[in-house]
Amino acid sequence: MCGIIGCVSDADVVEVLLDGLRNMEYRGYDSAGFGVHDGNTIRLGKGVGRVDEIARSLDLKTFSGKIGLAHTRWATHGGVTPENAHPHLSCEGEVAVVHNGIIENYQAIKARLEAKGHRFRSTTDTEVIPHLIEENLKAGKNHREAVLDAVRELKGSYAFIVLFRDLYDRLYGVRKDAPLIIGLSERGNFLASDVLAFLKHTNKAVFLENLEVAEVRRDSYTIWNFEGEEVQHDISTLEWEAMSLSKKEFTHYTLKEIHEQRETIALAFRQDPDDLDRFCLALQGAERIYIxxxxxxYHAALVAKHLFLNLAKLPVEVILASEFEDYATLLDEGTLMLAISQSGETADVLSAVNIAKKRGVCVLSIVNIPSSTLARESEQTLYLNCGPEVGVAATKTFTAQLAVIYTIASRLSNLSIDLEQITEAVKEVFNVERQIAYLAQAFSTSKDCYFIGRGINYPIALEGALKLKELAYVHAEGLAAGELKHGTLALISEGVPVIAINPSDKTYHDTLSNVAEIKARGGRVIGLSDIENSLYDYHVKIPSVGKLFYPLVEVIPLQMFAYYSALERGQNPDYPRNLAKSVTVK
Known part of the structure; x- marks a missing residue:
């Protein structure tokens, strides 16, 4: 979940490293740091806070070097302190490391190294890596052997970059169950956990496979597997453009990406017909499907289940990726897995995919990043086509996932998609933005908020609640409206806000009855509907679309409500506390 970058160049790399960190802050932002080799020693600059805050606290003019590494942190082991910020050095400062992931057996390794006299400065799991490599160097290993011998001892999921004090023309990178990519440019080469770290400088990349080590120099690179055997990989050309990382005229990436849905939903609907046909044939040929x-x-998966089951009669079950291991005994060659992920690097999803593939299961995926591990591990993939999403809370990628799911459902059944109507409705729904901002202000002191919906609208209630929790830190629950009377109605009291997702589909009248139950107990109801009703204290009008397509338009006001609620409560919606966008640890 952390972001790591290394660079070997013919020019100074300090600003290159810092710029790379800024583009990866969505992966973690509680602390950050960098290290550069000045020709004599490895100099570190690090601290607690955002990248720019740390940069302002340092005299950057005193740092220079043509090789370095950097890190932005999402804490897993050890508190948020300057000492725990990366990079970490070995005892004598011979080895510097930045790391993303978890070292499961670090305590045993640390105890053994301490018994040999190693002194540790942090409480992180990461710090054992430079000490272990330094120990291997003392035993007479060369630099590559010292790294390879270290990774054979480490248990866990990780990627890390190594810089040596006595070897300042190359970096080493290691990948095990976490992404690591080589970027190739005319003026130097990169190692990074995300292409966004170097996309400004090059669109040429080499994706390390699992259990591989890379040596990267300014104008060359070599890759080995963990057994020390040299391997070759193709050079990929990245499709994204660096300009897509700009916030343009918007204050935050989150708001920009909410507004981009005017275009991205339509782009996601436009799938290659042949790819779509093959994808759907695989679904139709499965005896059972796990999404x-x-x-x-996961909320997108619930919408997929509703459509695939009701329209195409496919045998579908949805399982949280983190819980999938308990269902492994049900897998056989007649099973198909459909994995849905924005990043394609989510550890729990990749773990589920690995379990499925070991049992001979066909894996399909819906993913945003074409170069992701999930895309490479899948037999077939459909892409969201919506460009990078920087805001930690998923917005445009969720509606793009829905668009791809509707496209699949249409090919599997007789569902007709009126893309022109949907596109116009998405544009029209932004007319309520000012009203949403007012509602966020009106309920800015509320400690709780409930979202209700039925049928295909229930996953949207879950998504609305998740967004409010993520961005505004409000206790929020998404509920199937019919379940209110089975417990949650006891929590409804005078003034408690409830958002009723109630379009004019087959669930309309039943949900309206639930609204009446809430009103009778003093709840304040925001009705999200294309039909006005006197039961609503506030009516947020959404445009009319085909009855199954309301999720595409009703979720956007909920995203805006979370965004403006965050602002009203003094929070930065781009960087919610304790969260990171790409969850690469289990």
């Missing part, structure tokens, strides 16, 4: 996802992608 896995996490967070927002």
């Amino acid at each position: 896995v996802g996490a967070g927002t992608s």
Whole structure:
């Protein structure tokens, strides 16, 4: 979940490293740091806070070097302190490391190294790596052997970059169950956990496979597997453009990405017909289908189940990726897995995919990043086509997932898609933005908020609640409206806000009855509907679309409500506390 970058160049790399960190802050932002080799020693600059805050606290003019590494942190082991910020050095400062992931057996390794006289400065799991490599160097290993011998001892999921004090023309990178990519440019080469770290400088990349080590120099690179055997990989050309990382005229990436849905939903609907046909044939040929996802992608999976089951009569079950291991005994060659992920690097999803593949299961995926591990591990993939999403909370990727799911459902059944109507409705729904901002202000002191919906609208209630929790830190629950009377109605009291997702589909009248039950107990109801009703204290009008397509338009006001609620409560919606976008640890 952390972001790591290394660079070997013919020019100074300090600003290159810092710029790379800024583009990866969505992966973690509680602390950050960098290290550069000045020709004599490895100099570190690090601290607690955002990248720019740390940069302002340092005299950057005193740092220079043509090789370095950097890190932005999402804490897993050890508190948020300057000492725990990366990079970490070995005892004598011979080895510097930045790391993303978890070292499961670090305590045993640390105890053994301490017994040999090693002194540790942090409480992280990461710090054992440079000490272990330094120990291997003392035993007479060369630099590559010292790294390879270290990784054979480490248990866990990780990627890390190594810089040596006595070897300042190359970096080493290691990948095990976490992404690591080589970027190739005319003026130097990169190692990074995300292409966004170097996309400004090059669109040429080499994707390390699992259990591989890379040596990267300014104008060359070599890759070995963990057994020390040299391997070759193709050079990929990245499709994204660096300009897509700009916030343009918007204050936050989150708001920009909410507004981009005017275009991205239509782009996601436009799938290659041949790819779509092959994808659907695989679904139709399965005896049973398990859809896995996490967070927002899990909510998209619930919409997929509703459509595939009701329209195409496919035998579908949705399972949280983190819980999938308990269902492994049900897998056989007649099973198909559909994995849904924004990043394609979510550890729980990749773990589920690995379990499925070991049992001979066909894996399909819906993913945003074509170069992701999930895309490479899948037999077939459909892409969201919506460009990078920087805001930690998923917005445009969720509606893009829905668009791809509707496209699949249409090919599997007689569902007709009126893309022109949907596109116009998505544009029209932004007319309520000012009203949404007012409602966020009106309920800015509320400690709780409930979202209700039925049928295909229930996953949207879950998603609306998740967004409010993520961005505004409000206790929020998404509920199937019919379940209110089975317990949650006891929590409804005078003034408690409830958002009723109630379009004019087959669930309309039943949900309206639930609204009446809430009103009778003093709840304040925001009705999200294309039909006005006197039961609503506030009516947020959404445009009319085909009855199954309301999720595409009703979720956007909920995203805006979470965004403006965050602002009203003094929070930065781009960087919610304790969260990171790409969850690469289990």
